[in-house]
Amino acid sequence: MKEKIYLLLFLMLIVFVYSCVDDYQDANPPRLKDAPAVSSVTVADDLIQDGESTQITIVVVDCPAGIDSVGYTIEDESGNEVGSVTIDNLDAMRGQTRGDILATYTSESQVATEVTVTFTVYDLQIQEDDTVRKSSVPQGVDIQVVCESNLAGTYDAVTNGTSTDGDALNNPAVDIQSVITLTATGNPGEYTIDRSTGKAFDAWYFDVYYFEPLDVEGIITDACGSITLDSYNSPWGEAIIDSSGTIDAGGVITLTATNGFGDTWTIIMTPQ
Numbered sequence: 577m578k579e580k581i582y583l584l585l586f587l588m589l590i591v592f593v594y595s596c597v598d599d600y601q602d603a604n605p606p607r608l609k610d611a612p613a614v615s616s617v618t619v620a621d622d623l624i625q626d627g628e629s630t631q632i633t634i635v636v637v638d639c640p641a642g643i644d645s646v647g648y649t650i651e652d653e654s655g656n657e658v659g660s661v662t663i664d665n666l667d668a669m670r671g672q673t674r675g676d677i678l679a680t681y682t683s684e685s686q687v688a689t690e691v692t693v694t695f696t697v698y699d700l701q702i703q704e705d706d707t708v709r710k711s712s713v714p715q716g717v718d719i720q721v722v723c724e725s726n727l728a729g730t731y732d733a734v735t736n737g738t739s740t741d742g743d744a745l746n747n748p749a750v751d752i753q754s755v756i757t758l759t760a761t762g763n764p765g766e767y768t769i770d771r772s773t774g775k776a777f778d779a780w781y782f783d784v785y786y787f788e789p790l791d792v793e794g795i796i797t798d799a800c801g802s803i804t805l806d807s808y809n810s811p812w813g814e815a816i817i818d819s820s821g822t823i824d825a826g827g828v829i830t831l832t833a834t835n836g837f838g839d840t841w842t843i844i845m846t847p848q
Contacts, residue, residue, distance in 0.1 A: 609640035611710035612697040619681070619693075619717040623764070626723045626800060627685040631664075634677040634695050634715075641710065642671040644700035648679070649716075652689045659683045659691060659721070683721040688765065688799035690720045722764035723800035727829070730848045731756045735774030737841025744780035749841065752779050756845055758796070765798040772796075772808040772833075774843035796831070798823070805833040812837075 615637045621630040636643060646666060652658045664678040681693055694716030702708035735752040754775040758767040772794030781790060794808030794816075803821030814836030821831035829845040 608701050608708065608710065609699070610638070612639040612641075612643065612699050612712040613637050614695075614697055614712040614715055617695055617715040617717050619719060622718060623720045623722065624683060626683055626687055626721055629680050629682040630719065632661075632679040632681060632693065632695075632717060634679065634697065636669075636672075636674050636677060636697055636712075639673050639697065639699055641699035641701045642673060643669050643675075643677070643697060644671075644709065645698045646677055646679070647696040647698065647711075649694045650681075650691055651694075652691050658687060658689055661693060681719060683719075686723065686800045688721055688723050688802075690718060692716050692718050720764070723798070725765040725798040727758050727767055727796075727798055727823070727827075728760045729758060731758070731829070731845035732848055733771070733774050733843050733845045735776050735779075735841055735843045737773075737776040737839065739776075739780045740838040741780065745783065746779040749776045749779040752776060754791075755848075756843070758845075761795070767796050767798070769794050769796050769805070772805060773841055776839075776841040777811075780839075796821075803829055803831050805831060808833075808835075810835065 613636070615635045617632065617634050619630055619632045624630050634646070646663050648661050650657045650659055650661060660682050662680050664680055666677065669675055669677050677697065679695070694714050696714045697712040698709045700709055733754045733756045735754065736748065736750055738748040752775045754771055756774065757770045760767055770793055771791040773792060775791060777790035777792065790811060792809045792811065795806045797804050797806055801823050803823060805816050805819040808816060816833055817836055819831065819833040821829060823829045827847045830842065831845070832840065832842040834840045
């Protein structure tokens with residue numbers, strides 16, 4: 577009889593101990609491991625043509641709980657998502673504590689922009705009632721996307737425009753003839769234009785304010801066929817406040833610009 581009582585007490589003690597252990601573990605869950613640590617994010621080519629791809633390497637130097645997933649964001653200068661990203665070797669890297677994660681960024685066709693691609697590496701520490709993850713500090717790379725551009729050369733130009741100056745001569749300027757040269761600056765899609773007003777300033781102001789030609793130099797940009805006059809060396813110091821232009825299949829450029837005084841001119845440039 578005593579043996580049965582002792583056995584019952586022993587079993588009760590075991591149940592009590594296990595219950596205490598469970599209660600302790602519930603109240604004191606295992607300490608979480610350190611978050612993933614990424615030492616660098618690098619890109620193979622930070623200048624690519626529209627529609628092309630480039631590979632990105634995310635170097636994970638320590639992930640004690642094992643790599644589980646990778647998050648990313650893509651933003652251009654306006655905060656828009658332009659292009660796409662694929663994670664190329666995540667299956668092989670999942671569960672690893674260190675290594676290189678490879679990703680590919682693919683740009684959109686006929687879009688010239690600069691994007692920032694930012695990556696965050698996640699582990700998987702607990703997956704029961706609640707999923708617990710830790711993440712690396714986000715790191716990103718900048719990628720400039722350009723379109724092929726070959727506008728350098730000499731053009732026969734015809735200019736029409738209107739000045740807001742009441743003393744301007746030949747206002748509006750009609751069918752002003754000139755020869756314009758575009759010279760590549762070395763920056764993608766950027767050119768100097770030696771006569772940024774297509775001699776409209778000469779038509780309006782020669783013999784009024786100035787007695788020398790006013791063919792001012794400027795900078796134009798070709799962004800996938802969208803042409804803009806970004807700046808010009810105005811004698812009066814005002815800036816270009818609006819410009820837009822196109823190039824057709826024959827290479828003819830049509831460019832319209834407006835300066836800070838409200839003077840507006842359109843130049844049609846035909847390759848010689």
